[in-house]
Amino acid sequence: MAEKLNVSTATISNAFNRPDQLSEGRRRWILEECKRLGYMGPNAAARSLRTGRTGNVGVMLADNLAYSLTDPVASEFLHGLAEVLDRRHMNMLLLSSQDDDEHRSRLQESMVDGFIVYGWLKKGRTYDRLLQHGKTMVAVDFDLEGCTWVNIDNYEGARRSAEHALRQSPENVAILGLRLVDTDRVCRIRDRELFNEARAISVRRLHGYTDALEAAGYQVPAERIWSTPTNTHQDAYQAAREALTSSPRPDLLLCMSDRIALAAIQAALQMGLRVPEDVRIVGFDGIPEGANIHPSLTTVYQQSAEKGRIAARIFLGEQEDANVLLPTCLLVRESCP
Template sequence: MTIPSVSPRGGKRLTVKAMAELLNVSTATISNAFNRPDQLSEAKRRWILEECRRLGYLGPNAAARSLRTGRTGIVGVMLADNLAYSLTDPVANEFLHGVAEEFDRRQLNLLLLSSHDDDPCRNRLQESMVDGFIIYGWLQESATYDRLLRHNKPLVAVDFDLEGCTWVNVDNYDGARRSAEHALATPPSNVAILGLRLVDSDRVCRVRDRELFNEVRAISVRRLHGYLDALSTAGHTVSPERIWSTPTNNHQDAYQAAREALTSSPRPDLLLCMSDRIALAAIQAALQMGLRVPEDLRVVGFDGIPEGANIHPSLTTVYQQSAEKGRTAARIFLGEQEDRNVLLRTRLLVRESCP
């Protein structure tokens, strides 16, 4: 069957009703061809789409549909880091996987947004398209929070506390403290801490007299306090000179910090690392320097990414429930879980790097 070519009257955009009349089918059939392909045979769906394309009909108007229902079926996930970095970070990947599992089940879509986008027009357009926001990670620019709050849409925060907003966090303090207590059961001679985003610097640096980020917002500062409290209880002190901060959770920065720590005097025989990526880079640096792990140097990580179990020596680390963070945030957003703050527990995984 072939439909003669037509032009919309007065050059106006074709509607779903007009297309239904032209193709002699119901408006629901046209809508299903675009939005619910499982409701039609493949042959019929293909025919409808081909005819719509030939006649210049682009499909049901999503913007108009959202005005009728008040929902677009799209949820914005605002990322503290840029998109390229977030998609290569194993912890962020697990979190997004957890969110996607829940939204796939409800046939909702994700729109990944980056807090690094400084185009106000694009921001307004993208943020107007979504039904609400899940914010992942601490956004240093407070104006972004203020802008999202002004939308008056559902909002869930992950990995930080935001006043007036339900949050999902991991117990970073407890996980860090317990990992340090395990490491200190065999008393070290010298301890160094390899931190992540402890201070406002875009370079690898020692903390020294720099001002730490706010503990309420920066999960790394919570981990630092967990380490320091365990050290203090065990009678150890770590000066700011022995604490490094890396600006990103990538191998290059982590390797640089590890090399600086391992060439400092006195050389540490215990490294407390605030991420598994940092810890893995530290093990690599140590082995390349001829040090034995754990005989000369013991290393503890934080995150529980799969790579830590697949190397030799395998990494002692704190496992955080990254995918569960995503699932929990999504369920709260969807109203399938009580709208209250959630603090997820961690688990210590003892392996070869710090037995």
């Protein structure tokens, strides 16, 4: 193209990649001539081979894509991540750790400059594969060996919310947990093995609850702790109904997500119970829906979008490559005043 237009190759490159280096009229002429002659710009694949950079960031999600895009906390995280990547004109490729097609996964993973791993990544083929790539990795919401992480203070947030709820001296407490055990159904934890604390944020929240309860003189047996396999209304509603029909009926529900808490409020109201008079309910996450219902939800607000921004800045080298623990904030509302 440079020969045909009697300009330098640098001028052609600037027209496509650095428009500030040319006058608007000259750039428009070059682009129009290139289009007329059938040249649509530099080859991205060739450029990535030359520079070793693709301009893509792989976002490895613990759950499938459909779930991650509808979960309000994951959606906020992706929003914060996208804000920073947009500013740097970079793209993100959403990947799921649940993809069983290893050949396709390897191909997709080769198309990115590194990985931001969100949610939880258990050891296995996907974990080993990411390590083998030797690319930059940042973990979010869990600890990954040899990898910088961005977390919120799940333990402190849960403990503070439980301490607040216990000021009114409930008689019976139940905990509605999220993924406390490795199962695909709603269940009580009983003697099941909990996920490793370093791998599961819910276990940290559980420790926050139980430490606050023990300090206040309460003992919550394992059969008063439910675990939901997904953060969905269906599973949460089932767990809430089971808890609220158990004997003795709890007058305080500590819920490990706002979705679980909102389902618990619905279940309680449909059973003719008053919130907070008959049962007080506390959530965790601070999603907007919790403030817009009646009774409004007492919850722990976490900085979901900020987690995404920080993870992106660390990945891009805009922020110190060091672990980040973000504080939470207790929002006291009608469900547990």
